[in-house]
Amino acid sequence: MSEDSFLREVEEELRSDKLKAFWRRFAPFIIGAAVLIVLLVAANEIWKWWSSNTAATASDQYYAAADLAEQGDIEGAQAAFAELQASGPAGYATLARFQEAALLVESGDVEGAIAAYDALAASLDQPRLRELAYVFAGYLAVDHLDAAAVEQRVGGLTGEDNPMRNSAREALGLAHYKAGNIEEARANFEAIAADPAAGQDMQLRAFVYLEQLASTGVDVSEELVDAAAPVEAAPEEIVIPAETPSLETLGQPLESDAGQAQTE
Incomplete structure (x- = not known):
């Protein structure tokens, strides 16, 4: 055997010994890391499956409860939403709480609904949903509480x-108008009418409010009254309400505002 061959064999033996020593030292960590990765991947897949399955079940429960409400079974719908709130995922539980408050209004318990919206707002972490709950409570408070209560919420x-x-602004304007605070009401209605981001229906109502104020001698911005004229000239497209809308007609702008909130 040549000297070079002998040296190569020695080097190979040394490398083999070092590799074996390295493996004996670090094998538990390498195997443990591999097992951990496999477990994490498996846990993630199980979580995805569970979340998907839970969300699908909650969705079915939610729409079943909504169907009960549409059919007039208020008590059945309340019980179904309460069950979803207790056992469903966070998102559907929050939706169920909104629906429970709305059902209190339908059942005639407006004070209970205001309290439910207040409690919902106080418990929510998402700012837009919290604000939406306060807006619903504020609209209800217009006819059942004083202007200060509406101001407190919105x-x-x-x-x-x-x-x-x-x-x-609309809830505040209505509350102040009801309380006789005409200047505060006018300021809120003018802010709506001048806001290009306001929904068309809400702006139309603001114009109606301002026209009613103007008819009683309140000084209203002429520019806003002029801006309302082209809209009033197209009755075949838009019907201007003859009277101030009741709270039952206020759902559409809320949906519009809620959509803007989700977009932002």
């Missing part, structure tokens, strides 16, 4: 960067 939502601002 007074902080009228900033220009808040997607709920026009619903908050």
Whole structure:
């Protein structure tokens, strides 16, 4: 055997010994890491399956409860939403709480509904959903509480960067009008009418409110009255209400504002 061959064999033996020593030292960690990766992948797949299955079940429960409400079975719908709130995933549980508050209104318990919306708002982490709950409570408070109660719920939502601002302004305007605070009512209605981001239906109502104020001698911006004229000239497309809408007609702008909130 040549000297070179002998040296190569020695080197190979040394490498083999080092590899064996390395493996004996680190094998438990390498195997453990591999097992951990497999377990994490398996856990993630199980979680995805469970979440998908749970969401599908919750969705079925939610629409079944909504169908009960549409059929007039208020008690059955309340029980179904309560069950979903207790056992469903967080998103559907929150939707169920909104629906439970709305059903209280349908059953005639407006004070209970206001309290439910207040409790819902106080418990929510998502700012837009919390604001939406306060807006619903604010609208209900217009006819059942004083202007200060409405201000307490939606007074902080009228900033220009808040997607709920026009619903908050409308509730405040109605509350102040009811309380005889005409200037405060006018300011809120004019802010809606001048806001290009306000929904068309809400702006139309704001114009109606302002026209009613103007008919009683209140000084209203002429520019806003002029802006309302082209809309009133097309009755075949838009019907201007003859009277101030009741709370039952206020759902559509809320949906619009809620859509803006989700977009932002």
